[in-house]
Amino acid sequence: MELGYAGGVIDVPRTDRRIMSTMVEWCKKHTDEAATSDELKDWDVEFVMDMDQVFLSHLMLAADYLDGTELVDLLEQKVANMIKGKN
């Protein structure tokens, strides 16, 4: 898992409860060994489906701060798709 919590507390500035909980949800899903990669892909698509831009940006900032590269990649792809004109 990318986000290496060393057991201490990491202070993430400029995030709120909603963002953190969403991120934790994503992390939990991805560390779940039972899920196959196809399942994860579908889940990811669902995950980003209805995100609005504000939330997306905040989540991306938080993920970037915590070096959650997979999540950042996913969100970047989402933004790229939005720029392209698809959803």
Added chain:
Amino acid sequence: MFTERLTGDKSLNQDFEALSVSKRLVRSVSQKLRKKNNQGRFEEEDDVKGISLRCLTLYSRGAGCKVGADTGEEFGDPSSRRRSSASDEGKGYKLICGTDETGVDCFSYGVKEIFWKKHNRKDFELEESIRNSRMHIFLPDDILEMCLLRLPLTSLMTARLVCKKWRHLTTTPRFLQMRREGSHQNPWLFLFGAVKDGYCSGEIHVLDVFLEQWHRMDANILKGRFMFSVASIQDDIYIVGGCSSLTNFGKVDRSSFKTHKGVIMFSPLTKSWRKVAPMKYARSMPILGISEVGSDFSVGQSLQIRQDRRPRTRVGGVSDVYEDPHRLSLRRQNRNTIEENEASLLPNRKSYKFVRTRSDLVGTKGGKRFVLIAVGGHGSWDEPLDSGEIYDSLTNKWTEIQRLPVDVGIICSGVVCNRVFYVYSETDKLAGYDIEKGFWIRVQTTPFPPRVHEYHPKLVSCNGRLLMLSVSWCEGDGQIGRRNKAVRKLWELDLFYLTWTEVSVHPDAPMDWNAVFMSDRNLIFGIEMFKIFGQVLDFLTVCDVSDDGMNWSHISRNHVTHEFDASSCMTKSMAVLHL
């Protein structure tokens, strides 16, 4: 990355000042126009070809760039704006369209990257959604850059027009390099040689393979030119040789024509054309091979053939080398003689040194050094040529190379594979020109299965593999009444054992004896054009050689050739670029 961000901010501050002035001016005009345009736009979206794409650019404020930027402000009438923009904002701002019909005029930063015309419905919807959302989020530059990195070319071109920051982010060499390496690019096919109503139209039809969209570009410089060859490397296409009619200007005229030596370079990304050094010999339909070379490459080794004025004896003298490329001792001996010759050619050595110091001037685009080889083709009196020449991008010069071994015959196809330029002749002989060492080798392979004689095989190279498409007779499957039929098959040459193996069968019946096949990384693209039932049809196929099955799939059918003449089938050529 962080230093870039800092400088980006600095320039942004300057932009703020520059832009704030214009915004005030604009607001009043845009208010008036917006009402009018809103109505017009929604109704006429299909008419507004290319305009709505450009209008996308408007949705960015001066204050940095936001994801989901708002403002639906339109910059208004250019005639009033032009004066102010020139003085206030200085360089880099250019107005593009003045389409008086719709009354919408856009203000766009930088014109050069625009090269497409097609209207994209999806972009229009984005435009709406951007207008609806109003937010002020600042994403850090590095994340924004990563997002823009994933865009396909058409969206990238649009993104460049959004604001100065996005334009800057997407045009740095580092960004372009990352884009190239990160597999965010897609193949683009360029079809040349369209003939309409007898005239060489100079049109280039471009297929965006990823989106399966055709675009059309007009190239006036190619009007009237036919039977040229094309080769692509990095982001450019080279157009080599060809003919032009002397009497019927612009038409395909095989009775009275002149043959060109000229070479033109075309950069689709900037839609720019540049003449490069002309060849030594005028050629039509030369066989081209193009390859990147290291900076230590020297064309000097091929100069030894300058003394080669009696090709037969010379070739006879070292025929052992040609017969068996694995006779290393002979090869070494040959190499030594080349070096001796080099040493004796003092004037040439000087010029080589001269060239080396100038190396930093060449390659201004940051592209790697490459060589372009042209062999064969037909000369000014339509005679088949056996000479060859090599072009070095570093020196911008053509140098003659050794003539083809006599027994090879007329070359019908060639491709570079692993720094060897392989050529295939009409008499089914394979030869290879070692680019580094500068001489020809006859490649003896296992016998090639008999093929249909009119269909010349086409060589392609993918990821260091040498393949060939050839049409042969296929036996019927034994059922009564099933005749033999002609089938186009894909063969691969094992470069070590020199054996041919059949790897795939093309699904289409071979109707075009001048079908063009080009490879791009692991993909082989093919185009066939032929006239049937009174019209010209086109079929494009692609095969992925990294796939186990190596199956061919159709990517486009009958999209471009409606207005083409039948002679386009003969004059067509194709290039593939990864953009």
